[in-house]
Amino acid sequence: MARWFLDRSPQRGIPSVSLRRLLPEAQFVGCHDWQVSGCTADTRKLDPGQVFVAIRGQRRDGHEFVARALEHGAAGVVVEQPCPEAGRLQVVVADSRSAHSRISQALAGDPATCVRALGVTGRRGKGATALFLKAILEAAGDSVGVIGQSGWSDGVSDRPAGPESPGPDGFASMMAAMVDRGTENAILELDDRTLDRREVDGVTFEAAVVTNLGPDEGANRETLMARRRSFARLAKLVESGGAVIINANEAEADPLGSVNLAARRVTFGIDRLANVSAAIERHDPSGSTFRLRGFNREATITLRLGGEEQVSHAVAAAAVAWSRGVAIRAVVDGLESVSRLPGRLEPVVVEGQEFSVYVDQAKTAQALSSALNSLRNLVVGRLICVIGAEGGGHHERLRRAALGRAAETGADRVILTTNNPRGDAPDQILDELIAGLRHPGRALVEPDRRSAIARALADAQPGDAVLIAGKGRHTYQILNDRVFPFDDAEVAADWLQKNRSASRRNSA
Helix, strand or coil, X not given: CEECCCCCCCHHHCCCEEHHHHCCCCEXXXXXXXXECCEECCHHHCCCCCEEECCECCCCEHHXXXXXXXXXXXXXXXXXXXXXXXXXXXXXXXXXXXXXXXXXXXXXXXXXHCCEEEEEECCCCHHHHHHHHXXXXXXXXXXXXXXXXXXXXXXXXXXXXXXCCCHHHHHHHHHHHHHHHCCCEEEEECCHHHHHCCCCCCXXXXXXEECCCCCCCCCCHHHHHHHHHHHHHHHHCEEEEEEEEEECCCXXXXXXXXXXXXXXXXXXXXXXXXXXEEEEEEEECCEEEEEEECCCCCEEEEECCCCHHHHHHHHHHHHHHHHCCCCHHHHHHHHHHCCCCCCCCEECCCCCCCCEEEEECCCCXXXXXXXXXXXXXXXXXXXXXXXXXXXXXXXXXXXXXXXXXXXXXXXXXXXXXXXXXXXXXXXXXXXXHHCXXXXXXXXXXXXXXXXXXXXHHHHCCCCCEEEEECCCCCCEEEEXXXXXXXXXXXXXXXXXXXXXXXXXXXXX
16 A cells, blocks of 8 residues: 655644545555545645645646646645656546545544534625624534634634635634634635635535525626535535525525435525524614514514624524524524624724724625615715725626726715735726716726725715725735735724824924
């Protein structure tokens, strides 16, 4: 039997794992089974003795780097097609992305066997649903770790998230950290891209909830079908007897309930027949009141977050709790304890300022409209909006005109800037934002985000409100392949502090 080893301490106490056990459908070239103690899909991170997994990406095909990986000391390769340059130490699989995830989880000690993994996906509301669910489980006395887009927690300590998805090895190591802390539950927020890249294929979920499918600006039926296929990947990872939880208010979501016949189909909805449902009595910018149905008794819940959409996210979390048999008292206490969403309308406060400043992670027209409408009911003066669109290709380009139109409709003053251009030309992003404006001459265009924030704050008068949208808690900016530190709240606070100091000196 060939043995692939890593010349250092075994990862997380696992000396090696059998690829034959992990990948029984694979074709093994050279021997019946190989043992592996480390793997990577990036030759730049390859340690001698590790396995290199060749993954086909949007820009480059990992199979092109097989020879380089071997030169850097790879003991062998996992590929999707036989590679003559790899010699006889290779495992041929149908899906190397999935194989990478399964190997990563195994090397981390299969943490999903030690924590109860709960997946949250959907077009919108993943962060809110995860936060509501965490609050419910903690009210029930459980410890909870979360891996989300704005950060992650091992159940004890909160830590920032990077600009991209953690990747298979990142998910595995974060979940293993939860095991080390004795955390009982792991909530994973998963978008369609993460699922399409099969980054959690090695995780067995106790439950998975799909908050919604859309619709989304620029989305056609083909896009919605692709989105449903992505979310179906998560449903298939739910263990036998687990729960796949879907939105009864969306007819397009119904097939997801039968994707995994070994799992239970659970529904949630607003004013709709479902396992767990809500009847809204009141909702406004200050919060909502609704009757929660489906548990052993009906309960009235008062949310401290405004908007009907937040009610839907709360009920989605309640449906996960219902599927696990959590008592309704814990559900009520948990939902009512949530007072704010990280990265959503978070205030920036500096002593002495005469106008309000908020940061919000809104990147879509619907999210931006919701944020602006919430502020409109609170501000007595003008509403100034700083907004930039994401880079990232065709999918993001479809959103830009609608995003610009939402800013113009909801704000009195619009400043267009960059967010994370990535590989897209900033001028093209700005042109596509401007294309959505009915009165483009009234908007200010400032490509430099720091300068755009400064212009907005300098323009603000007593009683106004400034919304800096697009990032929320994300503290970076991505230009091409480079990542720079950039924190909207910090930039705004620094400007306010310096401006206030300058004003005092001038007054003196």
